[in-house]
Each structure stands twice: as structure tokens, then as C-alpha cells.
Amino acid sequence: MNMAAFPAFSVRILSPVRDGQETFQESDIPTRSRLYPLEPQAMRSLWQESFTSYLNRLGWTHHVSPRAMVRQEIIPRLNKAQELPYQWLGSLSRGYATRINGTGALALEWSHILEQLTLRSDLHLLTFHGWIGNLTSPGHLRANPAWCPLCYEEWREKNLEIYQPLCWFVKAITACPTHHIPLESSCSHCQKTQSVIALQTQPGHCTQCNQWLGISPGEALPQPMQEESMHWQQWALQALEELHAASMTNSLPSWETFFTHLATGILSIVNHGSWGSWKRIERLTGVKPYILTQWLKREWIPSLETILRFCYVCEVTPLQVMRGEISSLAKALQKGASSRPPVPRRTQASVDQDRCLALIHAVLDGSEKPLGLHQLSERLGCSERILLYYFREECALITRQAREHRKRQGEQRLLKIRDEVRQQALSLHAQGIYPSQMKVSNLLSPGLMRSSVAREAWHEALRELGLEPRKK
Ligand SMILES: [Zn+2]
Numbered sequence: 001m002n003m004a005a006f007p008a009f010s011v012r013i014l015s016p017v018r019d020g021q022e023t024f025q026e027s028d029i030p031t032r033s034r035l036y037p038l039e040p041q042a043m044r045s046l047w048q049e050s051f052t053s054y055l056n057r058l059g060w061t062h063h064v065s066p067r068a069m070v071r072q073e074i075i076p077r078l079n080k081a082q083e084l085p086y087q088w089l090g091s092l093s094r095g096y097a098t099r100i101n102g103t104g105a106l107a108l109e110w111s112h113i114l115e116q117l118t119l120r121s122d123l124h125l126l127t128f129h130g131w132i133g134n135l136t137s138p139g140h141l142r143a144n145p146a147w148c149p150l151c152y153e154e155w156r157e158k159n160l161e162i163y164q165p166l167c168w169f170v171k172a173i174t175a176c177p178t179h180h181i182p183l184e185s186s187c188s189h190c191q192k193t194q195s196v197i198a199l200q201t202q203p204g205h206c207t208q209c210n211q212w213l214g215i216s217p218g219e220a221l222p223q224p225m226q227e228e229s230m231h232w233q234q235w236a237l238q239a240l241e242e243l244h245a246a247s248m249t250n251s252l253p254s255w256e257t258f259f260t261h262l263a264t265g266i267l268s269i270v271n272h273g274s275w276g277s278w279k280r281i282e283r284l285t286g287v288k289p290y291i292l293t294q295w296l297k298r299e300w301i302p303s304l305e306t307i308l309r310f311c312y313v314c315e316v317t318p319l320q321v322m323r324g325e326i327s328s329l330a331k332a333l334q335k336g337a338s339s340r341p342p343v344p345r346r347t348q349a350s351v352d353q354d355r356c357l358a359l360i361h362a363v364l365d366g367s368e369k370p371l372g373l374h375q376l377s378e379r380l381g382c383s384e385r386i387l388l389y390y391f392r393e394e395c396a397l398i399t400r401q402a403r404e405h406r407k408r409q410g411e412q413r414l415l416k417i418r419d420e421v422r423q424q425a426l427s428l429h430a431q432g433i434y435p436s437q438m439k440v441s442n443l444l445s446p447g448l449m450r451s452s453v454a455r456e457a458w459h460e461a462l463r464e465l466g467l468e469p470r471k472k
């Protein structure tokens with residue numbers, strides 16, 4: 001090549017000039033986020049991504065296991081990080097983590113941390129708190145993820161992102177809004193439920209056996225839902241979408257107004273506490289009078305599913321009740337009958353696993369005081385054997401936590417005894433009285449001085465005062 005054929009170029013590097021400033025400053029570099037600010041899927045729609053789905057995708061975006069990312073980047077930043085047992089993350093990922101998608105403090109804390117790490121301000125909207133606001137009752141969401149195999153397959157065919165919409169986590173939603181088939185909750189290959197935070201599998205694959213969770217070619221299509229069930233499901237989805245839309249435009253009233261207006265509607269038809277009226281409401285809604293009065297006094301906050309079922313038969317949406325539009329509610333309660341097809345009954349498991357897990361994890365994360373297995377079984381009203389059968393790993397953590405708690409309590413008690421003995425000995429000495437064992441003992445709880453710890457502390461106090469030679 002003849003270099004002479006090309007004209008000579010010279011390159012001059014221009015200094016950035018900003019507001020009269022000639023030199024480049026470090027402050028000119030925009031703030032960098034620690035984690036990649038991945039775009040959430042389907043923001044502000046019924047198909048909006050869930051927070052835990054975002055966590056999983058973010059992990060894979062960084063080419064690391066989502067659970068490893070959580071262990072390294074989130075757990076150390078949690079308020080109670082020091083108190084959490086190492087195995088807590090494994091137990092959390094298998095079920096309890098759906099609470100990170102919920103309406104409580106945990107969801108707010110996790111989303112706040114991830115917003116700081118990604119410098120995104122909208123991640124709190126991926127939790128149910130961003131969807132339905134301050135209805136802080138456990139039981140809105142499933143313990144394990146559910147999915148629609150047809151949606152997964154369609155997204156894969158269209159080369160779309162595979163993710164878990166938040167509506168799939170909502171306990172009240174049991175059918176796919178698009179395909180009208182029941183959502184699945186256990187893998188058709190290994191029959192296991194799915195971890196909420198994946199260890200090493202890609203989105204759309206079973207977290208236990210790594211098989212594809214969509215419909216595979218040649219596989220039989222799932223049976224569509226019955227018409228009555230679908231009617232209830234479509235209504236529930238619309239009611240949910242209505243709440244979501246209000247939340248996204250900051251026009252969702254407080255749930256306090258829901259219960260206030262509900263009380264107005266109920267009390268308008270209950271004639272001076274007439275038992276017949278309460279029973280009529282029970283026949284219509286399936287809610288017993290004593291439970292309903294607990295709702296009205298805010299002594300018991302029902303889950304969203306219970307509220308939706310109640311509103312469905314009363315022919316009103318939760319948002320309408322919040323806004324005080326309760327004429328159809330009062331009419332349905334007065335009539336004691338609904339024109340809508342009946343709501344399918346909930347499948348009653350012999351053990352309320354969600355309730356058990358909610359308490360177990362509240363104990364493990366410190367929001368409930370430590371309990372031993374026996375106390376736990378008494379609180380839940382089921383045997384220790386049942387708890388061990390369903391939650392073996394969690395029970396092991398609970399037992400260990402209770403043992404460590406007892407040990408800490410014992411150590412604190414000993415410290416307290418030592419301190420009491422020392423204080424009394426110093427106080428006597430300050431008054432010019434020789435702090436004999438008898439004199440100190442008289443100032444303590446009866447019998448305390450008989451313990452070896454108290455006697456040892458007494459000797460230490462004498463040595464501190466120079467009344468006894470120090471040990472060599
Ligand atoms: Zn679907």
C-alpha cells in the first residue's frame with residue numbers, strides 16, 4: 001500500500017468546556033450504579049414483573065447465580081443481617097422470599113436496597129405494596145411461584161424475555177388471563193415446587209431439575225378452566241387491575257377507608273345487631289359474623305383474596321368500596337343473594353402451609369420472638385411431627401435459633417449477676433463498710449450468693465478494691 005496516497009490527519013483532543021470550566025473534573029463523571037439498572041418488564045400493566053423475577057434476571061444479567069448476588073449484595077445491607085443464620089438464604093429462596101414481593105416491611109427494605117444498588121427509583125413498584133398499597137396482611141401471595149406454561153412457550157417462540165409477572169404470585173389469581181388455563185405450581189417433570197430466588201437455573205426452567213417449564217412440542221395442552229371459575233377469575237383480574245391503575249396514578253385511597261365504608265354498608269342493614277341480618281350476610285359472603293366484626297374493628301386484616309371473594313358476591317369492587325360507592329354492596333347484603341355465579345371454593349389443605357411458613361419465617365427473621373419447636377407447634381395448632389414433615393429445614397433452623405437464644409439469655413443473666421454483686425460490693429466499700437460475703441448477699445436476691453458465678457464476682461470485686469490479693 002502506498003502511504004503517500006493518503007492525506008495526513010492530525011487528531012486534536014478537545015477539552016470539555018462546561019459552564020466556562022476549562023478542565024475536566026471528577027464530579028463531571030455521572031454517578032455509576034453498583035449493579036446494572038436492568039429495565040423491569042411490562043411496567044405499569046397487569047403483566048408487570050415481580051420484584052423477585054427482577055432479582056433473578058438481574059443476577060443472570062451479571063452472569064452470576066441470583067442467589068449468590070443476593071448473598072453478596074443484599075443480605076449484608078439488611079437491617080438484621082448480623083442476626084440471620086447462614087442457611088437463612090436457602091430457606092428464604094425456597095418459599096418465604098415471596099414476602100419480598102409483598103406489602104410488608106421486608107418488601108420495602110429489599111426494594112429500597114436494590115434501588116440504591118441500581119440507581120433505579122421504580123423497583124418498589126414491582127412489589128405488591130406498589131400495587132395494592134398498605135393492606136399489610138400476610139397471605140396475599142403464594143408461598144411458591146406459579147406460571148402459565150403456554151405463556152412461557154409463546155414468549156420463547158417470539159424470542160421475548162422470560163419473566164414472572166407479579167399477578168402470577170397473587171393467591172386469588174389461579175388462571176392465566178390470556179390462555180384461561182389454570183396456573184401451574186409444580187414442575188411436570190420432577191413434581192417439585194419452584195424456588196423464588198434461583199440458585200443456578202435460567203428463567204423459565206425448573207429450579208429443581210432444570211427442565212423447561214413451558215409446554216414442550218407434542219405435550220398435551222392443559223384443560224381450560226370451567227366457565228364459572230373463569231368468570232370469577234376475570235372479575236378478580238379486573239378488580240386487581242383497577243387497584244393497580246389507581247396505585248400507579250397515586251389515586252389509590254387508604255385501605256382504612258375500605259373498612260370504614262364497609263362498616264357503613266353493613267351497619268346500614270344490620271338492624272340493631274339483629275342476629276338474622278348477620279346470618280344473612282354470612283350465607284351470602286361465607287364470612288362468619290365474629291370475623292366480620294373483627295374486620296370492622298381492624299382487629300383482623302383479611303387477605304386480598306378474602307376481600308376479593310367478599311366483594312365479588314356483593315357485586316362491588318374493592319376500589320369502589322374505598323371510594324364510598326357502596327349502594328350495590330348494601331343492596332346485595334340486604335337481599336342476601338348475588339346475581340353472580342358462585343365463587344369456586346378454596347381447596348383446603350389439611351395444613352395451612354402458608355400460615356405455618358409465615359410464622360416460621362417471622363421467627364427466623366426476628367420479627368417474632370424466638371420460639372422452640374414445641375412452642376411453635378402450640379402457636380400453629382399442629383403437631384411437631386407435621387411441622388417436621390413439611391418444613392424440616394426450617395424446623396432445624398428454628399431449633400438452632402432457639403438454642404442460641406437460650407444461650408445468649410443465659411450469658412446475659414450471668415453478666416447481670418456479676419454486675420449486681422460488683423455494684424453492691426463497691427457501694428458498701430464506698431460507705432466505709434467491709435463488703436463481706438454476708439453483707440453483699442443481704443443486698444442481693446435471696447440465695448443468689450450461693451451461685452459460683454456470684455461468689456467469683458465477689459472475689460473479683462474484693463481484688464478490684466485491693467482487699468484481696470490478685471491472682472498470679
Ligand atoms: Zn398464559
Ligand SMILES: [Zn+2]
Pocket residue numbers: 187188189190191192206207208209210211
Ligand atoms: Zn422440575
